[in-house]
Amino acid sequence: MSIQLNNVSKTYHLKGRNVEALKPTSLKVETGEIFGLIGYSGAGKSTLVRLINLLEKPSTGTVTVGDDNLTELSSKDLRIRRQKIGMIFQQFNLIESKTVYENIEFVLKASKYNKKDVPARIEELLNLVGLNDKSSINAANLSGGQKQRVGIARALANNPDILLCDEATSALDPDTTKSILNLLKSINRTLGITIVIITHEMEVIKEIADRVGVMSAGEIIEIGDTYNVFSHPKEEITKDFVQEIYNFEVPSQIKETPENQVITIQFLSENAEENYLNQLYRDFELSISILNGRIEYIKEKPLGFLMFQVSGKVEEIERLKTHIDNSHGIERVGYIG
Amino acid sequence: MDNFSQLWPLLYRALLETALMVSISIFFAVLIGLPLGILLYITQHPLLFKIKPLNATLGWLVNIIRSFPFIILIVAIMPFATWLVNASHGPVFASVALSIAAVPLFARLVESSFNSVKDGVIEASIAGGAPIYLIVTDVLLPEAKKSITQAITLTIISIIAFSATAGVVGGGGVGDLAIRYGYYRYDTLTMIVTVIVLVIIVQIVQWAGDFISNRAEER
Numbered sequence: 001m002s003i004q005l006n007n008v009s010k011t012y013h014l015k016g017r018n019v020e021a022l023k024p025t026s027l028k029v030e031t032g033e034i035f036g037l038i039g040y041s042g043a044g045k046s047t048l049v050r051l052i053n054l055l056e057k058p059s060t061g062t063v064t065v066g067d068d069n070l071t072e073l074s075s076k077d078l079r080i081r082r083q084k085i086g087m088i089f090q091q092f093n094l095i096e097s098k099t100v101y102e103n104i105e106f107v108l109k110a111s112k113y114n115k116k117d118v119p120a121r122i123e124e125l126l127n128l129v130g131l132n133d134k135s136s137i138n139a140a141n142l143s144g145g146q147k148q149r150v151g152i153a154r155a156l157a158n159n160p161d162i163l164l165c166d167e168a169t170s171a172l173d174p175d176t177t178k179s180i181l182n183l184l185k186s187i188n189r190t191l192g193i194t195i196v197i198i199t200h201e202m203e204v205i206k207e208i209a210d211r212v213g214v215m216s217a218g219e220i221i222e223i224g225d226t227y228n229v230f231s232h233p234k235e236e237i238t239k240d241f242v243q244e245i246y247n248f249e250v251p252s253q254i255k256e257t258p259e260n261q262v263i264t265i266q267f268l269s270e271n272a273e274e275n276y277l278n279q280l281y282r283d284f285e286l287s288i289s290i291l292n293g294r295i296e297y298i299k300e301k302p303l304g305f306l307m308f309q310v311s312g313k314v315e316e317i318e319r320l321k322t323h324i325d326n327s328h329g330i331e332r333v334g335y336i337g
Numbered sequence: 338m339d340n341f342s343q344l345w346p347l348l349y350r351a352l353l354e355t356a357l358m359v360s361i362s363i364f365f366a367v368l369i370g371l372p373l374g375i376l377l378y379i380t381q382h383p384l385l386f387k388i389k390p391l392n393a394t395l396g397w398l399v400n401i402i403r404s405f406p407f408i409i410l411i412v413a414i415m416p417f418a419t420w421l422v423n424a425s426h427g428p429v430f431a432s433v434a435l436s437i438a439a440v441p442l443f444a445r446l447v448e449s450s451f452n453s454v455k456d457g458v459i460e461a462s463i464a465g466g467a468p469i470y471l472i473v474t475d476v477l478l479p480e481a482k483k484s485i486t487q488a489i490t491l492t493i494i495s496i497i498a499f500s501a502t503a504g505v506v507g508g509g510g511v512g513d514l515a516i517r518y519g520y521y522r523y524d525t526l527t528m529i530v531t532v533i534v535l536v537i538i539v540q541i542v543q544w545a546g547d548f549i550s551n552r553a554e555e556r
Contacts, residue, residue, distance in 0.1 A: 053464055055384070083466035093461035097479040106475050110467035154465065164464075 001066040001161035001194055003029040003052055008061030010047050021047040023219040024060065029196055034188050036209030036226065037198040038241060044218040045198040049164050052196065053085045054078060065162060083111045086155030086193075090167035092147040094139040094154075100126070101135045104154050111158045125153040129183060145176035152183065156191075163187070165197040169204055181207045202245045206230070206298040214238045227298050231268055246305050248292050260311040262291065263321070267304035268329045276330065277306070284320050286312035305333070344527055347514060348534065354428040354509035355500060355538070361432035362496045366439035367489065373399070373440065374447025375473055384456075384463050385472065399441040407502050410434055415506070431500070431508025439496050446488035450481040482553045490546025494539055511535055 010022040022044045029035045037045045050056040051063060054070050063070045068081060094103050104122045113121065126132045129149040134142065139150060148168060155163055165184065169177040185208055188195050199205060205212050205226060212230075213223040214237060221235045233239045250262050267276065280288060288310050295304035310317055324332055373395065379385040380392035405413070411434040418433035419425050454477055462472045478485070501512025511531055519528025 055460060055464060079466050079468065081466070082464060085464070087461065087464040089457055089461060091455070091457050093455070093457035095458055095476055095480060097482060098475075102475075106462070106471070107465040107467065109475070110462075110465055110471055151461075154461075158466070 002031045003027075003162065003194065003196065004064040005048075005051065006062045006064065008048075008051050008058040008063060010044075010051065010056055011059045020218055022051070023217075025220055026061075027213070027220065027223075029194060031194055032188070032192050033210045034185070034195040034197065034208050036205040036212040037196070037215055037220075038200065038202065038205050038212060039198075039215030039237075040200055043215040045215045046166060047218075048215070049166050049196060049198045052162075052164055053082055053087060080111075083107070083158040084160045085162045085164065086152075086158075086160040087164040087166065088148065088151040088155050088168045090170045092144070092151045092171075094142075094147055094150055096140040097138070099136050099138055100131065100142070100150050103139055103150055104157050107154050107157045113158070121157065122153075125157055128156070128187075129153045143176075144172050145180065148172065148176075148180050149183070152180075152187070156187065156193075161193060163193050163195045165195065165199075167199055168197065170199065170201065174203070177201075177203065178207070184208060202241050205241075206245065206296060208299075210299065214241065227269075227301050227303065230298055231266065231303050245296055246294055248294075248305060248307055250307075251291060254291075254309060258314045259317070260309065261317055262307065262309050263324070264305060264307040264333050265324055266331045266333050267295075267302070267306070268331070269301050269303075276327075277308075280320065280323075283323070284312075284316060286310045286316050286320060341526070341530070344530060347518070347527075348511070348530065351509055351511045351514040351531075352534070354513075355497065355511045357428045358432050358435055358500050358503060358508060358510055359493055359496050361429065362435035362439050363489065363493050365432075365436035366443040366492050366496070369436075370440045370443030370492075371447055371485075373444035374451070375477070377444060377448040378451040378477070379469060379473070382459070384459055386469055399444055402437065402441045403445070405438075407434070407438055407499050408505060410438055411502065411506055426507030428503070428508050428510065431503035431506050431510075434506070435496055435499055435503065438499055439492055442495060443488060443492045446491060447481075447485060450484035450488055451477050453484055454480040483550045486546060486550035486553050490543060490550070493542050493546070497535070497538060497542070511538070 005025060005027040007024045007026055008022065009020070009024040012019045012021055025048065037048065039045045047056055051058050052065070054063065058071065065085065070078060070081060073081060095106065101122055104125055105118060108118050108121060123132065126135060129152050131146060131149050131153070134146065139147065142150065169180050172180060181204060184195060187193055197204065197208065209226045211224065212226045213220040214229065214235060215221065216237045222229060222238050229238060230242050233242050248264065254262060256262055288308055291307045291309055293304070293306040295302050310320060321332065324330055377392065377395055377399070380388045380395065414434055414437060418430055421433055422429050424430045458476055458480065459472065462476050497512070500508065500510045501516060503510060504513030504516055511534055515528060515531035515535070518524045519531055
């Protein structure tokens, strides 16, 4: 189900001061896609995701999910509608005094799910998230990853068509993050649920998001296909996020001169795995030494970066640069390093 | 009184009176104070049932009753208590004032017990489309169970302390015995025995309360 935000904004009134957490923003999330929002803390991404199920009331604008304009629903209708919009949280937010089973049962009670079918539904959900043996364990006694799995089971209990993820993996270690992301991916694929995920971690976006929006100071400053946004970042903050996964820095002992330069190139998609360097060694009379290199897979498409130092005649270096610029699928990047 | 055998019948009777007053008062404190505490909490919570005027009115009412010195409260509500229980003295009569004093105390304790429930859990329940009554019964109460048990313990102990004053209206009880015999008549034996008995009662209540609240948590 699609989500349409139309000119929504959020302003908080704090001690006579107005704080604009979200500037007027329009956004469409398509049915069945995984849409990621990345930004540093305070960028307004948490506000934005809470506007989708109206945990925060927008100061202006409308929120439409499927055919329903949520901003116009009565509070009772909104409550019923929310049962079809699942949400998971950074701190999991389980009822700690209750068992795994009771935590899921809670939202089924909320939707007046047919009592007879509740045990079977819970078993089905626990199977889906891989916790079938944990049904009677107290939520307080689970590990972080297990808690988030219960959170996911709870969010999916009433067959929602949308799943909102609020920093869902930020409190988890890298391995657990991976497994939760894989679970979300498979839920998206098998159940066709539209997922909106907000995070400050590039790892999450590159793993899972079909499209990404980069947020800063209460607005979406860049938006598009994840691969395109990260292979051709326009805004400084987006570049910072890309830099964050590649973690490239020019070693401090290298002094750049016209005869001795550091060049960073980027290989796109199909070229990323090709051996481009051999050709450079062969065709140019330069000493080329590799400083750093890495291929990342963004939504399973490779994006490679290579940083190397070239030294030799200035003209030869210029010839090399022109050669790179004319190569298909290879680009020099200025912002890294 | 020279020896314990003379004191014993009085003490026995006082114990029963205390037990009666505490039972009646804690019963009404929970019966009325729990819903009142819930109401105080949910009417100020932006995600639940925020109604500022209602919350302010309830809070104001609770504060007024709580600011009355207990002895003045007893006297002030005497006509009402007489009408209600059709008596003008005795432990049941005194229980009216004790209940009225205990209700707002317990309500405030319940309210602050809910403050320890994480907002995130409430947010998740709202996001899951749960109605408010279900959030109260299935989230707030179970999550605050331990601290509500402690609130009951504390309220019982406060009622025991208040009940000493209940002697003014012939309420009786151990505290009243301590004041009337021990204090007014300079009866040292009664004084010592009653104080020891009170200490023991309070200790037992506290111990039992802690035991139950720990079990509530361990479950």
